Amino acid sequence: MTLKQLCEEISSNDPNMLDEGSHMGSRIMCPEYSLHIEDRKTYPLSGDERVFALCWTIHPDKKLYGTIKPSTVSFSYSCSFEEGCKTQMHTHEYLELAYIVSGTFHQRILGKDIVFKQGELCLIDKNCLHQDCLDTDSACILFIGIANEMFDSIISNQVADERIISFLQTALLKQKNQWQYLHFKPTEQSNNAIEGYLLSLMNELIHHDKASSYICHGLLMRIFHLLSSGYDISLSSKMQRKMNWLLYEEIIGYIKENYRDISIKQLSEHFHFHEDYFNRMLKSKTGMTYTQYVQNLRLEEAEKLLRQSELTIDDIAGKVGYSNKGYFYKIFVEKNHMTPAKFRKEILN
DSSP states (O other): OOOOHHHHHHHHHHHHOTTOHHHHHHHOOOOOOSSOOOOEOOOOOOOTOOOOEEEEEEETTTTTEEEEESOSSSOEEEEEOOTTTOOOEEEEESSEEEEEEEEEEEEEEEEEEEETTTTOOOETTTTTTTTEEESSEEEEEOOOOOOOOGGGHHHHTSSSHHHHHHHHHTTTTTSSSSOOOOEEOTTTTHHHHHHHHHHHHHHHHHHOOTTHHHOOOOOOOEEEEEEEEHHHEEHHHHHHHHHHHHHHHHHHHHHHHHHOOOOOOHHHHTTTOOOHHHHHHHHHHHSOOHHHHHHHHHHHHHHHHHHOOOOOOHHHHHHHTOOOOHHHHHHHHHHSOHHHHHHHHHHOO
């Protein structure tokens, strides 16, 4: 069975057919009812479930069929729609990965109209305002909802490239004023592989036993690895700059809090980037490498302590992160062209 056949079967052939006024049906497709209200879609599953799928099948007779997997009660939902129908503007409290199984699909994301073609994907950040447009004769779309916790291993195991890791890191920041999406266009041979992974993922969500969450987790890691290697990733330069700045501020804040005993290995383990990423990022923003930046922070703190405290110079060296006192004296003189003792004496005089 192909992915398209499976999605069509589960979305339209279940004997438990919900009517258009049902609560679950409104989660699947809520038509636009206001230009000024924004819906916020909460995570629909409870317990330890971290992945779910929403299937949409759009028929030429202007009917939409849909379902959610897993579900405690198997069901299908259908509704009629008029040409140009849109869903209500909405956001999610989770990340959504949409795959166009067949046909084309039109979304309005952050005020921009985008048409996705068969085989393309879109990863939408939580809280990113968007709406879906039902303006096609026939299409099949698979939406994968992914809870934040699922991304820890994707980030920490570095199964995706830096653009996707940056996106996920930014998405998981608690305080931000930037929302984003990624548009994936397949290169040669990518379609077959991802359809196989998504078909396996769907079968696990339908089967849904105790092992399914682990299997789905592994399949998502494979999917994100494939998105890194087999797809062109579209992200506006403006959005990329904002993402980079948010990450830069987060990384700089972490370095400043831990500069006394931080190492680039520790930084890499905390943020899940390769070590050379931090050198490139800091060089572009500050003109300094990671080592130069941390050394400058330590020396600035040492200068402050020389001016404002009565600590011995050896104690100051240790306090700012240098156990080798001779090395501390050497780099201090290189920067200030005088010893720490002379620096303190000239400040006090």
